[in-house]
Amino acid sequence: MDRFLDQFFNLEVMAKYLPDVAAGFVVTIQLALSVIVTGLTLGLALAVIRAFQIRPVNWLIILFVDLFRALPPLVILIIFYFGLPFIGLTMSAFVISWLVLAFVLASFAEEIYWAGITSVNRGQWEASRSTGLGFTQTLFYVVIPQAIRMTIPPLTNRTIAITKNTALASVVTVEEMLTVAQTSLAYAANTSPLTMAAVGYLLIFFPLTMASRWVESRYAWKR
Amino acid sequence: MAQTTAAPRYVVEAYDIHKSFGDFEALKGVNLTVAPQELVFIIGPSGSGKSTMLRCCNLLEQPSRGVVKITGEEITHRGVDINKVRQRIGMVFQQFNLYPHMSALGNVSLALRKVKKMARSEAEDRAHAALTRVGLDDKAGNHPTELSGGQQQRVAIARAIAMEPDVILFDEPTSALDPELVGSVLEVMRELRESGMTMVVVSHEMRFARDAADRVIFMDGGLVVEEGTPERVFTDARSDRLKAFLTSVTGH
Numbered sequence: 206m207d208r209f210l211d212q213f214f215n216l217e218v219m220a221k222y223l224p225d226v227a228a229g230f231v232v233t234i235q236l237a238l239s240v241i242v243t244g245l246t247l248g249l250a251l252a253v254i255r256a257f258q259i260r261p262v263n264w265l266i267i268l269f270v271d272l273f274r275a276l277p278p279l280v281i282l283i284i285f286y287f288g289l290p291f292i293g294l295t296m297s298a299f300v301i302s303w304l305v306l307a308f309v310l311a312s313f314a315e316e317i318y319w320a321g322i323t324s325v326n327r328g329q330w331e332a333s334r335s336t337g338l339g340f341t342q343t344l345f346y347v348v349i350p351q352a353i354r355m356t357i358p359p360l361t362n363r364t365i366a367i368t369k370n371t372a373l374a375s376v377v378t379v380e381e382m383l384t385v386a387q388t389s390l391a392y393a394a395n396t397s398p399l400t401m402a403a404v405g406y407l408l409i410f411f412p413l414t415m416a417s418r419w420v421e422s423r424y425a426w427k428r
Numbered sequence: 429m430a431q432t433t434a435a436p437r438y439v440v441e442a443y444d445i446h447k448s449f450g451d452f453e454a455l456k457g458v459n460l461t462v463a464p465q466e467l468v469f470i471i472g473p474s475g476s477g478k479s480t481m482l483r484c485c486n487l488l489e490q491p492s493r494g495v496v497k498i499t500g501e502e503i504t505h506r507g508v509d510i511n512k513v514r515q516r517i518g519m520v521f522q523q524f525n526l527y528p529h530m531s532a533l534g535n536v537s538l539a540l541r542k543v544k545k546m547a548r549s550e551a552e553d554r555a556h557a558a559l560t561r562v563g564l565d566d567k568a569g570n571h572p573t574e575l576s577g578g579q580q581q582r583v584a585i586a587r588a589i590a591m592e593p594d595v596i597l598f599d600e601p602t603s604a605l606d607p608e609l610v611g612s613v614l615e616v617m618r619e620l621r622e623s624g625m626t627m628v629v630v631s632h633e634m635r636f637a638r639d640a641a642d643r644v645i646f647m648d649g650g651l652v653v654e655e656g657t658p659e660r661v662f663t664d665a666r667s668d669r670l671k672a673f674l675t676s677v678t679g680h
Contacts, residue, residue: 332525
């Protein structure tokens with residue numbers, strides 16, 4: 206038991222590496238928030254554009270979405286990180302990690318929003334259009350609010366699953382929490398920094414799930 | 429009423445309306461004219477095309493052929509701003525189709541704000557007035573799920589009348605209601621009729637048709653088979669199809 210505590214909860218090691226892990230924690234939070242905000246927004250934008258049913262545009266959206274859903278995020282990350290400089294695009298590892306994860310989240314989110322939009326009853330469209338609201342107005346005032354409310358639970362799941370991939374950014378040298386924790390672990394020959402990182406992830410994701418539950422209940426209506 | 433210049437002879441005119449869904453011909457050349465303040469009832473067996481006909485009047489269904497005019501203005505014409513026309517045609521649906529994410533007040537005021545571009549306060553005043561007319565202003569803050577079916581349908585009627593349309597189309601407004609809730613909806617429709625609203629009603633409420641309608645149209649197989657005063661249609665059926673239909677609905 207003592208050895209276990211020493212291995213995972215060594216206070217000395219923790220105190221020593223806390224500043225480093227905390228710095229990584231900040232990077233992870235920045236990355237996570239950027240990914241969530243841009244990913245969910247882009248996903249919604251794509252779903253909205255798709256609702257206008259412009260054939261060639263829809264093909265492009267579906268191609269984008271299917272690509273980013275099919276490929277493992279790590280593969281995309283590596284392709285972007287090593288490939289983009291060849292076409293003259295040099296971005297920091299942080300920006301690339303952010304873009305890749307945002308695109309992946311946007312792709313899954315688009316499909317979820319789209320499912321929500323198509324599952325809104327046809328009668329809602331008809332009622333709204335019968336009062337003189339146009340297609341776009343109906344989409345924004347009647348259909349999308351209902352679609353979003355229906356899709357909060359699956360969206361939360363996806364958001365958490367994909368945002369956890371911020372750890373992948375370690376592969377492209379972003380100094381996020383897991384990178385720092387692993388480096389510290391190697392230096393200290395002790396896994397306590399990883400324990401701190403684990404606590405860090407809980408600190409990020411517990412509030413996220415709680416926020417989503419709150420949003421869900423706040424906007425729920427019986428069906 | 430939104431009538432401005434000389435009142436038109438007809439509020440709704442539909443001529444030679446055809447509508448096909450794939451190979452199925454739902455309407456085979458139907459004419460319908462509705463005079464101002466008239467209540468026209470359309471009856472017929474299911475699949476007769478009566479709902480399709482009603483939905484052609486505000487182009488929720490685009491007729492395959494034929495002309496629809498609202499207060500003399502042809503709306504089946506290319507280039508007509510259908511959203512503008514639909515402001516003048518209210519519609520009430522079998523399934524109410526209230527917006528579940530909005531209160532009754534929000535349901536009634538949405539089109540006032542976004543289509544008629546009224547300020548929120550003005551739109552809400554008008555929505556309250558419409559809800560008062562259907563006897564539900566005390567439910568203005570309630571969401572549809574908190575209302576009974578009959579109350580939901582009355583809110584849907586308020587949503588239609590708030591726009592002050594030239595005509596309201598009712599598509600089986602009581603068919604989804606429990607029997608004990610039908611009366612309150614019919615009562616609101618009766619009051620509307622007395623206030624001079626032009627109405628086209630597709631419904632199976634034969635008793636209501638008998639004492640409220642000006643004219644009854646019997647459709648079958650995508651065609652108008654008979655039409656006339658309620659008295660004439662209900663007591664002096666001439667075609668076998670109408671006789672058979674009346675027997676089936678009244679159960680004699």
